[in-house]
Amino acid sequence: xxxxxxxxxxxxxxxxxxxxxxxxxxxxxxxxxxxxxxxxxxxxxxxxxxxxxxxxxxxxxxxxxxxxxxxxxxxxxxxxxxxxxxxxxxxxxxxxxxxxxxxxxxxxxxxxxxxxxxxxxxxxxxxxxxxxxxxxxxxxxxxxxxxxxxxxxxxxxxxxxxxxxxxxxxxxxxxxxxxxxxxxxxxxxxxxxxxxxxxxxxxxxxxxxxxxxxxxxxxxxxxxxxxxxxxxxxxxxxxxxxxxxxxxxxxxxxxxxxxxxxxxxxxxxxxxxxxxxxxxxxxxxxxxxxxxxxxxxxxxxxxxxxxxxxxxxxxxxxxxxxxxxxxxxxxxxxxxxxxxxxxxxxxxxxxxxxxxxxxxxxxxxxxxxxxxxxxxxxxxxxxxxxxxxxxxxxxxxxxxxxxxxxxxxxxxxxxxxxxxxxxxxxxxx
Amino acid sequence: xxxxxxxxxxxxxxxxxxxxxxxxxxxxxxxxxxxxxxxxxxxxxxxxxxxxxxxxxxxxxxxxxxxxxxxxxxxxxxxxxxxxxxxxxxxxxxxxxxxxxxxxxxxxxxxxxxxxxxxxxxxxxxxxxxxxxxxxxxxxxxxxxxxxxxxxxxxxxxxxxxxxxxxxxxxxxxxxxxxxxxxxxxxxxxxxxxxxxxxxxxxxxxxxxxxxxxxxxxxxxxxxxxxxxxxxxxxxxxxxxxxxxxxxxxxxxxxxxxxxxxxxxxxxxxxxxxxxxxxxxxxxxxxxxxx
Amino acid sequence: xxxxxxxxxxxxxxxxxxxxxxxxxxxxxxxxxxxxxxxxxxxxxxxxxxxxxxxxxxxxxxxxxxxxxxxxxxxxxxxxxxxxxxxxxxxxxxxxxxxxxxxxxxxxxxxxxxxxxxxxxxxxxxxxxxxxxxxxxxxxxxxxxxxxxxxxxxxxxxxxxxxxxxxxxxxxxxxxxxxxxxxxxxx
Numbered sequence: 001x002x003x004x005x006x007x008x009x010x011x012x013x014x015x016x017x018x019x020x021x022x023x024x025x026x027x028x029x030x031x032x033x034x035x036x037x038x039x040x041x042x043x044x045x046x047x048x049x050x051x052x053x054x055x056x057x058x059x060x061x062x063x064x065x066x067x068x069x070x071x072x073x074x075x076x077x078x079x080x081x082x083x084x085x086x087x088x089x090x091x092x093x094x095x096x097x098x099x100x101x102x103x104x105x106x107x108x109x110x111x112x113x114x115x116x117x118x119x120x121x122x123x124x125x126x127x128x129x130x131x132x133x134x135x136x137x138x139x140x141x142x143x144x145x146x147x148x149x150x151x152x153x154x155x156x157x158x159x160x161x162x163x164x165x166x167x168x169x170x171x172x173x174x175x176x177x178x179x180x181x182x183x184x185x186x187x188x189x190x191x192x193x194x195x196x197x198x199x200x201x202x203x204x205x206x207x208x209x210x211x212x213x214x215x216x217x218x219x220x221x222x223x224x225x226x227x228x229x230x231x232x233x234x235x236x237x238x239x240x241x242x243x244x245x246x247x248x249x250x251x252x253x254x255x256x257x258x259x260x261x262x263x264x265x266x267x268x269x270x271x272x273x274x275x276x277x278x279x280x281x282x283x284x285x286x287x288x289x290x291x292x293x294x295x296x297x298x299x300x301x302x303x304x305x306x307x308x309x310x311x312x313x314x315x316x317x318x319x320x321x322x323x324x325x326x327x328x329x330x331x332x333x334x335x336x337x338x339x340x341x342x343x344x345x346x347x348x349x350x351x352x353x354x355x356x357x358x359x360x361x362x363x364x365x366x367x368x369x370x371x372x373x374x375x376x377x378x379x380x381x382x383x384x385x386x387x388x389x390x391x392x393x394x395x396x397x398x399x400x401x402x403x404x405x406x407x408x409x410x411x412x413x414x415x416x417x418x419x420x421x422x423x424x425x426x427x428x429x
Numbered sequence: 430x431x432x433x434x435x436x437x438x439x440x441x442x443x444x445x446x447x448x449x450x451x452x453x454x455x456x457x458x459x460x461x462x463x464x465x466x467x468x469x470x471x472x473x474x475x476x477x478x479x480x481x482x483x484x485x486x487x488x489x490x491x492x493x494x495x496x497x498x499x500x501x502x503x504x505x506x507x508x509x510x511x512x513x514x515x516x517x518x519x520x521x522x523x524x525x526x527x528x529x530x531x532x533x534x535x536x537x538x539x540x541x542x543x544x545x546x547x548x549x550x551x552x553x554x555x556x557x558x559x560x561x562x563x564x565x566x567x568x569x570x571x572x573x574x575x576x577x578x579x580x581x582x583x584x585x586x587x588x589x590x591x592x593x594x595x596x597x598x599x600x601x602x603x604x605x606x607x608x609x610x611x612x613x614x615x616x617x618x619x620x621x622x623x624x625x626x627x628x629x630x631x632x633x634x635x636x637x638x639x640x641x642x643x644x645x646x647x648x649x650x651x652x653x654x655x656x657x658x659x660x661x662x663x664x665x666x667x668x669x670x671x672x673x674x675x676x677x678x679x680x681x682x683x684x685x686x687x688x689x690x691x692x693x694x695x696x697x698x699x700x701x702x703x704x705x706x707x708x709x710x711x712x713x714x715x716x717x718x719x720x
Numbered sequence: 721x722x723x724x725x726x727x728x729x730x731x732x733x734x735x736x737x738x739x740x741x742x743x744x745x746x747x748x749x750x751x752x753x754x755x756x757x758x759x760x761x762x763x764x765x766x767x768x769x770x771x772x773x774x775x776x777x778x779x780x781x782x783x784x785x786x787x788x789x790x791x792x793x794x795x796x797x798x799x800x801x802x803x804x805x806x807x808x809x810x811x812x813x814x815x816x817x818x819x820x821x822x823x824x825x826x827x828x829x830x831x832x833x834x835x836x837x838x839x840x841x842x843x844x845x846x847x848x849x850x851x852x853x854x855x856x857x858x859x860x861x862x863x864x865x866x867x868x869x870x871x872x873x874x875x876x877x878x879x880x881x882x883x884x885x886x887x888x889x890x891x892x893x894x895x896x897x898x899x900x901x902x903x904x905x906x907x
Contacts (some may be wrong), residue, residue, distance in 0.1 A: 194777070194822065240771070245824040248589060284771040314777025314822060317616060328782075330775040335791055337781045436883050438862040442870060448879055467886035469861040474815045475850045476857060478837040481760060483899040490893065526760070533896050537889040586817035587830070621779055621816035629849035633812055636783040701877065 001026060001086055001175040003074055003360070006034020007053065007405060008395025009181035010060045011412030017065035019420055024173055025060070026088055027070045028356070031135035032057055034183050038118065038207065040214040040221075042405055043265035044296035050134055050216075052405075057136040068137055075170070077178070077364050081390025082426040084175050092166035094142035095128075099161035102138035104130060106153035106162065114146035116218065120208045122226075123218025128153045128162075133216050176426070177419045178364065180374055180386065180393040181412065182357055187242040187349040191250065194315040195241060195347055201227040202323050203316065203345045206237075206262055213269050223273045225344045227323035232277065232343035235270055236327055237263045238313055239283040243350030254371060256351040257400045260287045263348045264300050271304040280307040280340070282329060290404075316345060351400065366391055373399035384415050392418055430557050432503035432548070433495035434462035435513070438470050439658045440505055446698075446705040447658060450687035451505060451550065453696050457566060458558055462503065465494050471509040474625050485526070486533040488516035492547075493539040501546045503553050505687075507657035508625075510549040511583035517547050518590055549584065551656050551686060555600040563607050568695035570609025574716055576689070577650035577681075578605055578612045579641070579664065581657040582621050605654055605686065608693035615648035617641060623667070624659030635674060638667040642679050652682045652713055654689050661685055665707050682710040749801040755839075756796050762835030764828025768793040774819035774829050780812050787812040789819050789829040792836070805840045811847050841902050854903040858894055861885035 002009045002016075005027030013023045025032065036042075039049035061068050069088060076087035112127035125131075127147040130140050142153070142162075154162040186207050189197040196203045202225050204212075215221035225232045239259060246253045260283065267279045286308065288294045300306045311329040318325055319341070328339045353372040361368050366386040367375045374393040377385045384392050394411035440448050455462050470476070472487040491513060495502045504510045520527045521543040531540050548556070554563055580598040585591050598619070602612040623637030642664065645653060655661050665683040672678050683706065692698060703710060749755075756762035774789040775781050781788055787809055795804050804810075813833040820830035840846070853863040862885060866874070871882055894900055 240824070244769070246767075246826050247821075247824065250824075284769060310772075311776065312771035312773040312824075314773050314775070314818075328776045330772045330781070330788070330790060332772065335788060336785055337775055337778070337788075438864050441874070441883055442862075442864045442866045445870065445873060445877055445879055449877055452879070464880070464883065467884050467889065469885050469890045470857055470863050472857075473863065474834075475853045475863065477834055478850060479841050479846070479854055479902055480897060480899050481834070481838055483894055483897040486893045486897055487890065490889065533893055536892050536896055582814075582816040582818070586821050588821045619818075621814045621818070623814065625814045625816075626812070628853070629847050630812060633780060633784055637779050637814065640779060640782075699877075701873075 001074075001084075001173065001177075002179045002181060004034070004181035004183060004395070004397070005029075005032030005068075005070065006181060006183045006395060006408070007036045007056070008183070008408040008412040009034070009179065010056055011409045012179050012181060012394055012415050013066050014056070014060045014063065015413050015416030016419060017060070017063040019416065021065065021419070021423075023066045024088075024175065025066055025068050026072050026074060027068070028073055029131065030071045030093070030139070030141040031131045031137070032061070032068065032070060033132070033134070033136065036405060037132060037134070038120075038210060038214075040210050040217075041265060041269060043261045044292040046265070046268070054134045054136075057134070061136045070137060070139075071141060074360065074363060082176050082423060084178060084390065086173050086175055086178070088171050088173060090169040090171065092168050093139065094144070094162065094164050094166045095140055096161045096163050096166075097137070097139055099159045100139045101159055101161075102130065102135075102140065103158065104140070105156050105158065106140055109152050109156045111150060111152065112146050112148045114143055119211045119218045120205070122208055122211055176390070176423045178391045179415050179419070180360070180364070180366075180391065180397055181395045182354045182360065182397040184351040184396040185354050187252065187352050189241050189347045189349050192241060195238065195345075196316045196318060196325070197347060200316065200318040200323070200325060200345075201225075202232075202318075202325055202343065203347060206259075206266055206346055206348045209266055209346050213266070213273065221273075223270060230343070231274060233274075234278045234342045235267075235280070235344045235346060236325070236340070236342040237267060237279070237281040237346045237348060238327075239263060239281065239348050240312060241347045241349045244284070245350075252350045252352065252371070254350075254400055255287065257287065258351070258404050259348045260285075261293060261404060263346075264288075264297055264306075266346065267306045268296075268300055268304055271306065278307070279304075280309055280342075282309050282311055282313050282327070284310070284312050351396065353397065357397065364388060364391055369399065371399065373397060384411060384418055390422065430459070430553075431461040431463060431500055432553065433465050433498050433500040433545070435465055435468060435471070435491060435495075435502050435504045435509060437504065437506045437509040437658075439508075439662075444658045444661065444685075444705070446702040447505060447661070447685045447687055449699075449702060450685060450691040453691050454687055454694065457694055457696075458554075458562065460553075460558070463498060463500060465491065465498070465502075468494055471504075471506075471512040473508040473512055475629070477512070482529070482533070484512070485516055485519065485530050488512050489520060489530050489534060489541045490537065490539060492517055492520075492545055493534065493541055495545040496542055501548055503548050503550065505550050505656075506659070507549070507581040507583035508659055510547060513547045515590055517543075517545070549597070549656065551584075551601045551604055552597055554604060560603060560607060563604060563690070567608060567693050569693055571689070571693055571716065572609045574610040574713065575613050575649065575651045576605055576610045576654045577615050577645040577648065577652070578602055578618070579622060579653050579655040579657075579660050580619070581655060581660045582619075584656060585619070601656060601686065605689065608689055610654075610689065613648055613650055615650065616644040618644075620644070622655075622660040622663040624657070624663035627659070627663060631670075634663065635667060635670055638663050639671055639675065639677075642668065642671070642681065645681060646679050650681065651716075652684055652710070654684050654686050656686050658685075668708050680708065682706060682708045682713055684710065684713065747800075747802050749799040752799045752801040752804075753797050756832065756835055759835040759838065761828075761831040761838070763831075764823075764826055765793060765796055765832055767825045768797065768827040768829070769825050770794060771824065773822050773824065774827070777818050777822050779816065779818070780814055784812050789813075789833075793827060793829055793832065796832070796836070804836060805843050806845060810836045810840065844905060846903070851903055854899070858891065858900055858903065859887075861887045861890040
């Protein structure tokens with residue numbers, strides 16, 4: 001069983017399926033894809049993220065050995081390696097999976113709206129919705145919390161797929177091994193009030209920026225700022241928002257390892273969208289390790305004219321008339337304090353374990369480290385084994401030592417290898 | 430409620446109006462303020478700058494006096510609060526330092542045992558008396574008064590010392606609003622008034638005060654309300670000095686929180702108390718008259 | 721082409737640059753950082769990563785060019801002992817602790833200011849305004865005393881009796897900690 005349908009989970013599932021194992025891929029949200037589906041481009045190659053991901057999602061879903069259990073959650077685990085019994089709850093979509101064709105007529109007609117979580121709550125979706133255009137499986141889901149029970153969807157559906165009586169379904173599955181690949185969440189910067197997130201309209205997070213820049217996002221890929229829809233001419237990135245922070249009430253002392261990378265990527269993306277804009281990155285250290293990345297930073301400076309300032313801003317204030325932002329920083333060349341005005345500020349928050357991971361760890365009986373990431377039983381000899389034999393983990397849920405997409409993919413494959421190794425000589429039920 | 434009343438140095442010397450309002454509120458709300466016989470200066474930042482051990486020993490002496498009285502300390506000044514609270518925290522947690530300080534205190538027949546707590550006036554009202562009781566005591570609310578609350582730096586910072594306490598700035602806002610006034614949001618509410626540099630570097634102090642006053646004025650406040658006598662002095666007298674040096678006027682009267690509360694409880698300010706404000710508070714008194 | 725053979729040379733180059741060549745560079749003290757870190761209020765010095773968030777938040781840094789908390793930490797780490805202790809930078813600090821609350825690494829620069837001030841006082845650098853308060857404290861137990869008028873008014877306003885202070889106890893304590901030696905110099 002693979003818990004988590006992000007890129008790491010998808011890779012693990014595909015590899016295991018190719019080896020002849022039957023794989024149940026359990027995913028909490030209505031579609032697989034994970035964080036990579038939300039990205040516009042990947043670094044440092046600037047490839048379209050969905051273009052790389054979508055074929056993998058489809059290949060995985062169509063594999064005869066893979067059974068997708070989306071909109072489902074693991075609720076209980078018994079047994080041991082080779083012989084786990086896992087209780088999975090399939091949350092009701094209120095849509096018959098065998099009948100729905102994903103045509104979307106229901107969504108077009110639905111009168112009820114809700115914030116679109118996939119777009120980081122920037123845009124809206126309907127109560128009956130397809131999470132994103134390339135969703136796998138291609139099914140709509142009804143969000144009962146926002147549904148007004150008008151029944152319009154039922155009336156217009158050409159396949160008669162709406163089933164408002166649907167109940168949650170509990171199934172018990174026999175599996176030989178489990179892989180956890182639950183990925184990450186982004187830290188909420190409103191915990192650091194000096195940066196003005198949620199108080200000032202034009203302070204956004206990097207993920208919100210990704211969704212804005214993405215052609216399938218809430219603005220159709222146009223870089224516009226929240227307060228007035230104007231194109232920002234000056235943009236600031238602030239690194240290390242919440243990371244490398246030992247203060248008791250923040251408590252994320254680690255470096256998230258990919259924020260510098262995605263910041264430079266986003267900065268270059270902005271320059272590609274709006275070549276005349278002025279982009280500045282405020283950093284403490286520019287962690288550009290790995291192949292191609294320092295070169296990418298150099299290109300960002302020389303080719304794209306992005307300004308890198310080594311200074312961590314202390315606070316941001318807002319001009320109430322223009323909604324422009326005033327960033328206070330110290331210019332480390334002249335060693336004097338300045339402020340600069342920007343149309344848009346992008347915060348690069350730290351990456352934290354997914355919400356709900358603590359309960360999952362309890363259900364699985366595995367240990368988490370003191371940051372809430374899954375703990376390897378031995379970081380050197382068995383880095384992908386959790387503290388329970390037969391349960392493995394891959395991708396960012398193991399913690400920020402993972403670099404980026406290729407690393408998550410590599411770990412996904414590696415867990416498949418580990419499982420094959422462990423189960424090879426065992427009596428598997 | 431009974432407290433060991435720590436007045437500090439600044440209030441008896443310069444701001445008797447603050448003490449007077451506190452005493453009036455105390456008798457109305459049934460708070461007994463017991464004098465700390467022989468208490469010395471808390472050792473504010475100026476003294477802490479000279480020597481670490483001297484600071485701890487002096488502050489600890491006051492804590493010991495309160496311990497012997499079997500009461501918690503009530504202070505009226507943010508600087509005293511910070512000094513006594515920090516000392517109390519350090520000596521409670523660090524045995525080595527505590528032993529060294531007790532060596533010094535032994536000379537004056539005292540020993541720090543860690544039995545008392547330090548409270549500032551607004552926290553004591555909120556935590557120990559309770560917002561409800563304060564609200565019930567309001568007889569003449571200040572409806573329509575727009576107040577810029579100045580919590581002062583040492584009500585809430587450093588967060589790791591104050592963190593486990595209730596969120597003091599929010600408590601102060603609620604208490605101000607209990608009097609019927611509106612606590613408005615303004616830029617740099619958490620910023621310093623400049624007070625600690627008064628007497629050491631007046632020019633810098635004024636520049637800092639100016640930043641604060643600019644923010645308050647832009648937000649359209651009627652007046653400033655503060656818990657700390659340093660803030661009071663810097664923002665009240667400071668406006669006169671800013672008028673002289675920078676040719677800028679704000680006309681923002683500054684009130685002690687205790688004065689605001691006492692007036693809302695139906696006790697008018699006496700003549701000498703009105704005159705104790707360098708920026709005239711007539712418009713605040715007029716608001717009361719017209720209700 | 722500069723071949724840097726030891727970190728002392730690098731520190732000299734940086735120190736030269738940030739002090740505009742004015743300081744006595746032969747007096748770089750590699751131990752100074754640890755001297756400060758060993759003081760109870762200077763513990764945070766070793767944690768500083770020179771990110772600059774403190775200076776960006778400092779209200780005084782916006783008004784006084786010379787006042788720069790990050791730079792204070794930098795000069796401590798580099799070992800410019802006499803510059804730091806003779807300089808005016810630590811005496812502009814408001815002790816508002818904004819820097820301390822915002823520092824992500826526990827650098828405690830607001831506390832380090834006190835540690836530096838304590839060291840500076842030991843070497844005779846102390847602003848006059850503080851000497852006045854300190855001497856008043858030693859002689860009367862208070863940093864500022866009520867005037868005769870204030871005491872008369874106390875009676876008039878019904879504020880109760882004059883708060884007493886045990887001056888002898890204060891003097892005993894401050895003699896034991898050698899406070900008096902620090903504030904009465906060459907007088």
